Amino acid sequence: MSSEVKDGLKDERTVEDSRPSREGGDRAQYGMCAFLALLGTAVIVDALGIERVTNGTDPVGPRAVPLLLGALLLLLAVLYAVDVARGGRGEPEAGEDVDLSQGSDWRTVLLLIAVFVANALLIERLGWVISGGLLFWGTAFALGNRHYIRNLLISATLSLTTFYAFAIGLGVNLPAGVLQGIL
Amino acid sequence: MDNLNNLMQGFADVMDPMNLLLALIGVVIGTAVGVLPGIGPAMTVALLLPITYGMEPVQAFIMFAGIFYGGMYGGSTTSILLNTPGESSSVVTAIEGNRMAKAGRAAQALATAAIGSFVAGTIGTLLLVLLMPFVVDFAVSLGAPDYFALMLLAFIAVTSVLGSSRIRGLISLLLGLTIGVVGIDQSGQQRLTLGIPQLADGIDVVVVAVGIFAVGEALWVAAHLRRRPAEVIPVGRPWMGKKDWQRSWKPWLRGTAYGFPFGALPAGGAEIPTFMSYITEKRLSKHPEEFGKGAIEGVAGPEAANNASAAGTLVPMLALGLPTNATAAVMLAAFQSYGIQPGPLLLDREASLVWVLIASLFIGNLLLLLLNLPLAPAWAKLLQIPRPYLYAGILFFATMGAYAVNAQPLDLFILLSLGLLGFAMRRFGLPVLPLIVGVILGPRAELQGRRSLQLSGGELSGLLGGPVSYTVYTAIVLVLVWPLIRRFVVRPLRARSAA
Structure with a gap:
């Protein structure tokens, strides 16, 4: 019975899900395998660099767990690759705003990352009000909204409100930056 | 009362x-x-x-x-x-x-x-x-x-009971456990901190x-x-x-x-x-x-x-x-x-x-x-x-929240890297929950595991405590072999009763 319900759901979710690249298996998954293998190696190398401190009160020491995790990561990378080679693939996550019938829109993603990094670099110097406002404005722009002036007003309102409500009202850590003394 | x-x-x-x-x-x-x-x-x-x-x-x-x-x-x-x-x-x-x-x-x-x-x-x-x-x-x-x-049981449960693919669940769990290792461990050694002082606290x-x-x-x-x-x-x-x-x-x-x-x-x-x-x-x-x-x-x-x-x-x-x-x-x-x-x-x-x-x-x-x-x-x-x-x-509130934790911009770069990891996990259908559980329970499982072995002087038998842990390990084994039971016992039985 329960498989009936589950199947029903799956059908609904995968209706629009028919990218042509799917036919030859999902090769991009090998990238994830490579990432796991690299991570596993890095964890083992890091663990080997840890001083060996084992004594009566701590017979295990700090190296055992990372070594075990690194080995397991390598093992899983192999098992995952075998699964992919046999045609296994994970269902990309669906959602109300997600349209999987088109390929990935890398331009939007890169723009978002750029906006995000800009905020991380500027937040201490310019302060949350300016950098946070830029973050909101930039994200809305990257996602295709072209109401520049209206968005500027929304961004300013949002960052000013959050600054006063959270930083000044509730004592949350947010930098004032160049506007120190003005706000 | x-x-x-x-x-x-x-x-x-x-x-x-x-x-x-x-x-x-x-x-x-x-x-x-x-x-x-x-x-x-x-x-x-x-x-x-x-x-x-x-x-x-x-x-x-x-x-x-x-x-x-x-x-x-x-x-x-x-x-x-x-x-x-x-x-x-x-x-x-x-x-x-x-x-x-x-x-x-x-x-x-x-x-x-x-x-x-x-x-x-x-x-x-x-x-x-x-x-x-x-x-x-x-x-x-x-x-x-x-x-x-009990923590092992929680790990196994989030990776096997939920979700369709155990391999993908385990990958997510291991990623979480690895993130959990970052920082100074109980014996004072830096692990996976890449020499960055802010990472010492994990x-x-x-x-x-x-x-x-x-x-x-x-x-x-x-x-x-x-x-x-x-x-x-x-x-x-x-x-x-x-x-x-x-x-x-x-x-x-x-x-x-x-x-x-x-x-x-x-x-x-x-x-x-x-x-x-x-x-x-x-x-x-x-x-x-x-x-x-x-x-x-x-x-x-x-x-x-x-x-x-x-x-x-x-x-x-x-x-x-x-x-x-x-x-x-x-x-x-x-x-x-x-x-x-x-x-x-x-x-x-x-x-x-x-x-x-x-x-x-x-x-x-x-x-x-x-x-x-x-x-x-x-x-x-x-x-x-x-x-x-x-x-x-x-994104605005996510950034604000993550920055507010420690007031350091480095956290925003970590946030972005984790966001990219979250993106990849969604792309490849890796479940997210095992990762979160791994991050939270990983360090504590290590603590309890090391404590157990400390009591037994390093003998692995120290991990088998008493009746409770026996029961829990039995449950773990059951969860792990359940798909096999279903394949070789339940399905043939059903097929027989259907016929």
Whole structure:
């Protein structure tokens, strides 16, 4: 019975899900395998660099767990690759705003990352009000909204409100930056 | 009766105009954020956590209880009106709920969900009050090996019971465990810190949760943004006719009976009880032909099961420090950020705080009902928010929250990296929950494991403590071999009985 319900759901979710690249298996998954293998190696190398401190009160020491995790990561990378080679693939996550019938829109993603990094670099110097406002404005722009002036007003309102409500009202850590003394 | 007295004291502590206002604010913003498409309860709690950073723990918990229930209810509103469950636990609610909404019965679907959540939440919280002391008594008797075994069980359960692919679940778990290793370990050695001093304290769980949930989701949606937003079904004020009440009350109680025990088990979750409730209601209904076209029982039962299971999750979360779903995992992180360590000693050390939290859960649940019946049409409007603003807002608050944890820009770069990891996990269909559970429980499992081996002088037999750990290891073996049993025993039997 329960498989009936589950199947029903799956059908609904995968209706629009028919990218042509799917036919030859999902090769991009090998990238994830490579990432796991690299991570596993890095964890083992890091663990080997840890001083060996084992004594009566701590017979295990700090190296055992990372070594075990690194080995397991390598093992899983192999098992995952075998699964992919046999045609296994994970269902990309669906959602109300997600349209999987088109390929990935890398331009939007890169723009978002750029906006995000800009905020991380500027937040201490310019302060949350300016950098946070830029973050909101930039994200809305990257996602295709072209109401520049209206968005500027929304961004300013949002960052000013959050600054006063959270930083000044509730004592949350947010930098004032160049506007120190003005706000 | 001691508990009830304690609970009354908890109510007395909460009943203060300022605190009630905080509970109300918590419920309102919890629902408002939870209603937003793409934001499930766990993400709601993670995003709103920073709001409480400047508060005293008592006030923070009061607000938190409101956010918790508000986020849960907001999620079911979205799944009914948009057919898009924010979390796997509301998948079942979406099946019948959305059909009801399409058939013009959105008001009744929302009403039975709201009242059912209230009934289940109230009964569930009462059971929590009655059960907590027993579980704590049991938990106090547990030693390090038993805890280690329980945590292993939680790891195995989140990777095997849920989700379709064990390999993918395990990958997610291992990524989480690896993130958990970052920092200075108990013997004072730096691990995976890359020589960066800020990483010595490890990566904050809130940053991990916000990165994986919120930033990952925003990036994932950005890559696949639907140019035309989904149709939202307009809704009036929720109400139910006499017949709806007659058809709803039994499913509410049955759903509660399924949900709570599953939530309270260390290997539980809401997926199994919501499915079981759905199937039961379909079988027992006098209108089985309506199932698939919008049967009210199919909303009432699973929604109650979902909420009761959420209340049940608080039992292992508070008494053992073991989270079994994403929301509980984030709540555990919140406790830790106030310097409070859930576990058997919590009820001794922070008794008043625990009872305040439980009293707040009752109040939050009641406020939710009073508030959401009249406000449902307003929440439905939130679903139409332009998507660029929605995701800009998510990134804005995610950044603010992650920065506020330690006030260091480095956290924002970590947040972005985790967001990219969350993006990749969504792309490759890797489940997210095992990662979060791994980050939170990994370091504690290592602590308990090392403690066990310390007692035995390094002999691996030290990991086998007493009867409790034997039982737990048996359960682990059962969970692991269950697919084999199903393949070689259950299916042939069924085939034989069918033939």
